[in-house]
Amino acid sequence: MRRLLAVLVLLAGGVTGCTVADEARIVVTTNILGDVVSRIAGDQAEVTVLMKPNADPHSFAISAREANTMQTADLVVYNGLGLEEGVLRHVESARSEGVPVVEVGAKVEPIEYREGDAAGTADPHFWTDPARVGTAVRVLADEIVAHVDGVDAAVVRERAAAYGKELSDLDAELAARFGRIPDDRRVLVTNHHVFGYLAGRYDLRVIGAVLPSGTTLASPSASDLASLVTAVQDHGVRAIFADTAQPARLAEVLAEEAGLNVRVVGLYSESLSEADGEAASYLAMMRFNAEAIIGGLSG
Amino acid sequence: MIRKRVALLCLALAVSGCSTGGEVEEQPHGYVAGAQEMPEAQVAMAYAARGARQLSVLDLATESEGQVGLSVGARTLVEDGRFVYAGDGDRTVEIVDTGVWTVDHTDHVHYYRAPARTLGTVTLEAPLATVIGSEAHTAIGTTDGRITVLDRRQLEAGTVTEVSTIDSGSNSALAVPYAGKLLVAVGDRRDQPANRIVAMGADGQESGSFRTPCESPRGAAVLRGGVVIACADSVVRVKLDKEVLTAEVLDSPVSPVAPTGFGHRPRSNEAAVAGEGGIWAVNASKATLRHLPAGGRDLVAAVSPADGRTVLALDGSGTLISYDLESGRTIAEARLKAATVTLDVNRAYVSEPEAKVIHEIDYQDKLRTARTLRASQQPDLAVEVGR
Numbered sequence: 001m002r003r004l005l006a007v008l009v010l011l012a013g014g015v016t017g018c019t020v021a022d023e024a025r026i027v028v029t030t031n032i033l034g035d036v037v038s039r040i041a042g043d044q045a046e047v048t049v050l051m052k053p054n055a056d057p058h059s060f061a062i063s064a065r066e067a068n069t070m071q072t073a074d075l076v077v078y079n080g081l082g083l084e085e086g087v088l089r090h091v092e093s094a095r096s097e098g099v100p101v102v103e104v105g106a107k108v109e110p111i112e113y114r115e116g117d118a119a120g121t122a123d124p125h126f127w128t129d130p131a132r133v134g135t136a137v138r139v140l141a142d143e144i145v146a147h148v149d150g151v152d153a154a155v156v157r158e159r160a161a162a163y164g165k166e167l168s169d170l171d172a173e174l175a176a177r178f179g180r181i182p183d184d185r186r187v188l189v190t191n192h193h194v195f196g197y198l199a200g201r202y203d204l205r206v207i208g209a210v211l212p213s214g215t216t217l218a219s220p221s222a223s224d225l226a227s228l229v230t231a232v233q234d235h236g237v238r239a240i241f242a243d244t245a246q247p248a249r250l251a252e253v254l255a256e257e258a259g260l261n262v263r264v265v266g267l268y269s270e271s272l273s274e275a276d277g278e279a280a281s282y283l284a285m286m287r288f289n290a291e292a293i294i295g296g297l298s299g
Numbered sequence: 300m301i302r303k304r305v306a307l308l309c310l311a312l313a314v315s316g317c318s319t320g321g322e323v324e325e326q327p328h329g330y331v332a333g334a335q336e337m338p339e340a341q342v343a344m345a346y347a348a349r350g351a352r353q354l355s356v357l358d359l360a361t362e363s364e365g366q367v368g369l370s371v372g373a374r375t376l377v378e379d380g381r382f383v384y385a386g387d388g389d390r391t392v393e394i395v396d397t398g399v400w401t402v403d404h405t406d407h408v409h410y411y412r413a414p415a416r417t418l419g420t421v422t423l424e425a426p427l428a429t430v431i432g433s434e435a436h437t438a439i440g441t442t443d444g445r446i447t448v449l450d451r452r453q454l455e456a457g458t459v460t461e462v463s464t465i466d467s468g469s470n471s472a473l474a475v476p477y478a479g480k481l482l483v484a485v486g487d488r489r490d491q492p493a494n495r496i497v498a499m500g501a502d503g504q505e506s507g508s509f510r511t512p513c514e515s516p517r518g519a520a521v522l523r524g525g526v527v528i529a530c531a532d533s534v535v536r537v538k539l540d541k542e543v544l545t546a547e548v549l550d551s552p553v554s555p556v557a558p559t560g561f562g563h564r565p566r567s568n569e570a571a572v573a574g575e576g577g578i579w580a581v582n583a584s585k586a587t588l589r590h591l592p593a594g595g596r597d598l599v600a601a602v603s604p605a606d607g608r609t610v611l612a613l614d615g616s617g618t619l620i621s622y623d624l625e626s627g628r629t630i631a632e633a634r635l636k637a638a639t640v641t642l643d644v645n646r647a648y649v650s651e652p653e654a655k656v657i658h659e660i661d662y663q664d665k666l667r668t669a670r671t672l673r674a675s676q677q678p679d680l681a682v683e684v685g686r
Contacts, residue, residue: 056336059409213339214360216645219669221661224645245338245360 024148027070027094029078029087030057031272032127033104033136035282037077039163040140044151045074050087053274061086070094074148077140081105081124100147107139108132111196125270128198130171130286137164170283171201174290178202185297189231190241194269198289207231211242217249220257229258239263239296265296334398334413341399341412342643344657345383346650346674346681347373354385355675356397356415356684357657359648364675367415369393378682379432380565382418382454384439386427392439394418394459399685403566410685419459423447428472433521436462436501438481440472444489448474448481448501465503469493475519477526478539480506484516484528492516496528496535498544511535511546520561520570524584527570529556534579536586549588551579562602562611564643565686573601573612580610580624591627596620602640602647604662611647611662613640619649621666631665633658641683650678657681 024045028034034049041047048069051060057079062070067090070076076094078084080103084091095101109132110122126132141160145153178186179202188195189207199206210227212220222229232240232254240262244250247264254260267289268279279285342359350372357364374388381400385393398415401408425443432438437449446465453460465474469486471493480500484493492515500506513530520527525538532554536547557574561581571580578591578601593612598620601612609630612620617636620629635658637649646669647660655677659670 059336213645215342215643215659216669218360218362219659219661221664221667221669223663224661243338 024150025069025073026075026077026144026148027066027073028076029084029091030270031055032270032282032285033077033079035272036133036137036163037140037144040137040156040160041144041148041151042155042159044156044159045144045148048073051084051271053272053277053280055271057083057270059086060084062090066090067093071097071099073099075099075143076101077143078103079105079124079126081110081122081126083124100143102139102143104136104139108135111200113193113196123196125194126197127282128195128286128289129201130167130174131201132197133282134164134167134171137167166283170286174202174286177290177294178204181294181297185237187235187237187297188241188293189228189235189237189239190243190267192241192243192267192269195241195267204293205235207235209240211244211250212253214245217246217253220253222257225254225258228254229260232258232260232262237262237297238299239265241265241267241293241296243267243269263296263299265292267292334411337410337412340401340408340410340643341685342683343397343399343685344641344648344650344672344678344681345376345378345395345397345684346657346676346678347376347385348652348677349374349679351676353676354383354395357672357674359646359659359672362672365415366675367395367397367417369395369417370420373680375427376680376682377430377432378684379430379437379451380686381684382432382437382451383682383684384430384432384437386430389426390423390441391420392423392427392430393420394454396454396457397684401565401686408566416457418454418457421447421449421459421461429474431473431475431519431521433476435479436476436481438474438476438483440467440474442470442472444468444470444472444486444493446472446474446481446483448503450501451476462501463503465499467493471516473516473519473528474499475521475526475528477521477537478544480544482519482526482528482537482544484513496537496546507544509537509544509546511537511548515555517556517558518560518572520563522563522570522583523566523568524582524586527561527581527583529558529561529572529579531555534581534588536581536583538583547586549581549586551588552590553577553579553592557598559600562600562640562642564603564605567603567605569603569605569607571601571603571610571612573598578610578612578622582607589624591622591624593620593622593627594629600640602642604642604647606663609662611640611642613637613649617651619647619660619666621662633660633666633668638679639681641681643683643686648681648683650674650681652677652679 027048038047186204191211209231216224251264273279344357352369354367371387373385375386377384383395398413425441429440439447444467448462450460471484473484475482486493498509515531518529528535534549561570563570568584577593580589597615619633621631639650649658657672661667
């Protein structure tokens with residue numbers, strides 16, 4: 001049906017569709033930044049978010065039409081620092097077409113990974129620190145005002161300030177709550193690689209651990225669990241924060257094989273959930289993760 | 300500036316018909332419509348009784364099993380990570396998409412799952428000798444020294460498409476898809492084995508000046524640090540170095556190198572081959588070749604966990620043995636009646652046809668049997684996919 005309509009529009013003269021171009025349009029790559037930009041822009045601009053809910057920012061791909069949308073946008077916003085491998089070349093071609101492009105990660109004082117294969121390279125997951133997202137909001141408000149024609153600058157700045165206040169409230173709340181956890185228990189044993197910024201902001205220690213996979217969990221030996229068991233025992237934690245297909249089985253195996261009673265807690269890391277999910281917005285995602293971590297460390 | 304972009308948008312809209320429908324999705328490397336990205340590798344054993352017209356695909360995480368009906372009676376099974384090539388012992392090969400695979404992005408990996416299904420058969424001019432599938436192509440060698448090249452991207456899309464047929468000019472039939480080309484064993488006499496490796500395009504035309512000697516080629520493996528090809532008295536490591544293919548000949552201290560074919564896990568840097576003369580273990584990134592005498596034991600297969608420390612082998616009676624790579628000493632033995640051995644980054648899998656089981660072996664823990672998985676048909680032939 002939609003296709004039929006399109007053909008009719010073409011027959012009728014072809015230029016009908018161009019009214020779209022009068023609107024202010026911002027294209028954002030990741031759904032986390034998409035939420036942030038939408039909060040700033042409100043009804044002042046049409047915000048197109050390329051990455052779907054519950055997707056992988058490293059590998060999501062876009063359609064030819066979406067790529068075209070980027071090349072004709074007033075502003076393209078992307079996370080950068082190597083995060084969006086799948087769409088980076090489209091960002092670059094929009095830039096070469098003269099579209100203003102902002103790499104948010106580069107403007108919020110990125111940190112480097114400290115260990116592992118990626119040591120020394122920039123860590124792109126700055127959003128786990130709400131204070132850096134506050135910085136990003138100021139940067140984005142400036143970019144929108146400067147590049148997106150037809151927006152009311154006063155409205156954009158007012159919206160950015162209001163959202164910035166929500167972020168600083170979240171930051172203060174998290175600082176207070178993490179601060180009440182004793183020093184020696186502020187430890188995240190995890191195979192997530194995204195919480196370096198959160199840890200830096202709230203004085204948590206991230207202990208990387210290798211999690212056994214599906215087939216190893218079926219009948220594990222001491223060596224399969226060694227990395228995890230050592231991390232749990234050395235730091236005396238009661239919860240591990242794991243990206244795993246079988247959290248319940250992992251907890252069971254740790255109890256059976258190593259006598260460890262730990263909870264296996266899942267977190268949102270690189271993507272928002274669907275609109276009706278637990279992490280539909282950036283603020284909701286941060287609150288969900290904070291509750292889960294605080295609950296896990298205090299439990 | 301703004302005006303110019305408006306003009307561009309008009310053009311684009313006119314071309315695309317101002318429509319949101321009918322758009323062409325741009326697909327990332329390894330993407331197939333209907334496939335689901337998974338958080339971890341979807342490892343499975345694909346196995347069949349000799350001559351059976353059915354391939355069983357056993358999910359190693361969930362232990363659930365599916366069956367794929369074959370139009371040939373399977374006599375040989377070869378896998379390339381995703382597709383299983385079931386030979387009928389003669390001129391026909393059936394290609395099964397097991398629906399589990401891994402896409403390598405070098406610094407990270409993506410895992411996928413889709414329904415398993417047969418893609419149909421290829422009928423060859425002569426009996427099947429070798430199959431090597433990797434990246435863009437699958438090269439099927441036949442005993443007349445010819446190679447049939449299939450478009451592996453088309454296999455991913457569900458269609459069996461022949462690209463070309465290559466005449467090796469010898470009675471060897473070995474070609475390895477690598478770096479967008481084919482490394483083909485060629486010779487000068489149709490009744491003699493090949494004596495060198497050259498690079499060809501998929502069309503069978505020799506490309507560039509790459510050429511390296513290799514007497515009587517006998518098996519190959521595509522590893523992270525290049526391709527290794529076993530020859531009569533050496534192993535050749537071929538590597539793409541700044542867009543140029545280079546060869547390094549690693550002379551074997553003991554000849555001839557066993558002709559049983561390399562055992563390795565995908566994306567690793569080590570492979571091993573075993574025979575009556577012991578074990579040959581090769582490291583592709585370091586370009587080193589090591590020979591283990593293995594106490595003169597009669598070995599039939601070897602496989603490398605690529606941990607830099609150990610190698611596994613099967614002897615003629617079906618016993619699985621783990622050797623220390625450095626000293627050549629035996630670390631552990633599992634007295635089984637195994638017919639096949641394969642492994643991934645976590646476990647080894649050994650089929651025991653008589654007992655109708657597949658043993659899951661923890662090769663980092665003295666060959667401990669982690670699980671014994673019951674097979675629904677006798678696993679005479681067994682390969683691992685989704686690794």
